[in-house]
Amino acid sequence: MCRCLSIHWWALWAFVCLATTAFSQPPRGPLVVSPQVNADKTVTFRYLSPAAQEVKLSGQFLKAPIDMTKDAQGIWSVTVGPVKPDIYPYSFQVNGVTVMDPANVAFFPNERFKASLVDVPGDTPLIHALRDVPHGSINYEYYQSLEGTTGSLVVYTPPGYDQNTAKKYPVFYLISGTTDTEETFFKVGKTNLILDNLIAEGKTKPMIIVMPYGNIAARIAEQKGGSKPADPTVRDGADAVKRANDFTADLVNNVIPYVEKTYRTIANRENRAIGGFSRGGGQTLRTAFNHMDKFAWVCSYSSYLSPAEMDKSFPHITSNPANTNKQLKLFWVSVGSDDFLYQGTVEFMDYLKAKKVNYKSLITDGGHTWMNVKKYVAETAPLLFQ
Incomplete structure (x- = not known):
């Protein structure tokens, strides 16, 4: 009898738990599918x-936010396009407040906003598309950074890295822009898939790609309980330069040693490249020009240094252009024609040309967007370590 009583009590307990769980669940609304990419690219x-x-719907495929229409179930919807195949950030404006798409797990890693992402595929797979090719790996790493903080990295290793344990690889240090995180080149730039596809096509050498977080000041403030500082208002002002120098110190003294200890790298300047977008491009140029002994390949995406800063801080780059041209196996500068940094970047190119410093350039359509960044990565990766 005791055994039966025990069973009854357990049955009652299970019923109460299930009932409590059921009643505590919020009411479920209708299933929402968003975004839905249609066959005609709408x-x-x-x-x-x-x-x-x-x-309203806001997105980089639109000139301005557009109204959505509500149905009887309370679902707001709108169909746009056809949209040119690419990956785009978008968001909803609900009663004037910007929100992510709760039906979509893909989002834009950023300090200020978390836009959602929509991937419109091409009829022919784009260079960042997931293809049936060998794939590399994405790893998250943590290292000791400035002022006792813990830094974070996203690291791509190429296909075959884990199988061929005797092979060593060159390294491309790739830095995101203002308000971006260490995940942005991975989750938005799809750098891992671009490299997988280029390697499979025999267009680029297998390489390790290291993607650090560029905002050292924000990391220090966050981990020490302070408030995240505002971004510098002047691109080449004292605050901006100090923060760039802090990033340089962290990269050279902490990140590179950690990577070369943890991964099988070819640890010399001929096998190190550095590149970056926007603020990351400025960090790239300042880091490379301050440490020509560390990097032989330099890629600036949608960024520049002013002639005044070049003359003041980096006269060694222009005073002996023959030596600079010998040291830099690739010096790349690219920008979009609608980019708000277009004029400054063109001025930078003209300055380099006048100083007889060799560089390769690419001016594309479009603005200060990650659609352009993917193009720049796809164009420069095949040029590295050749």
Whole structure:
């Protein structure tokens, strides 16, 4: 009898737990599919909010936010396009407040906003598309950084890295822009898939790619309980230069030694490249010009240094252009024609040309976007370590 009583009590307990769980769940609304990429390259976006008074769609495939329409279930929707195949950030504006798409797990890693991402595939797979080729690996690493903080890295290793344990590889240090994180070149730039595809096509050498977080000041503040400092207002002002120098110190003194201890690298300047987008491009130029003994390959994406800063801080780059041209196996500068940094970048190119410093350049359509960054990575990766 005791055994039966025990069984009854357990059955009652299970029933109570299940009932409690059931009653504690919030009511479920209708299933929302968003974004829905249609066969004709139009895209349908949906957002569930019966109580909202107004919902708009904002995205880099639009010139301005557009209104969405609510149905009887409280689902707001709109179809746009056709949209040119690429990966785009987008968000909803709900009663004037910007929000992510809760039906979409793909998002843009950023300090300030978390836009969602929509991938519109091409009829022919784009260079960043997931293809049936051998794939490398993405690893998250943590290292001792400045002022006793812990730094974070995303590291790509090429296909075959784990199988051929005797082989060593060159390294490309790749730095994201202002407000981006160490994940942005991976999750938005799809650098791992670009490299997988280029390697499979025999267009680029297998390499390790290290993607660090560029905002050292924010990391220190966050880990020490302070407030994240505002971004510098002047690109070549004292604050911006100090922060760039802090990044340089962290990269040279902490990141590179950690990577070369942890991974099988070819540890010399001829097998180290550095590149970056926007603020990361400025960090790239300052780091490379301050440490010509560390890097032989330099890629600036949508960024520049002013002639005044070049003359003041880096006269050794222009005073002996023959030596600079000998040291730099690749010096790349690229920008979009609609980029807000276009004029400054063109001025930088003209300055280099006048000083007889060799560089390769690419001016594309479009603005200060990650659509352009993917193009620049795809163009420069085949030139590295050749």
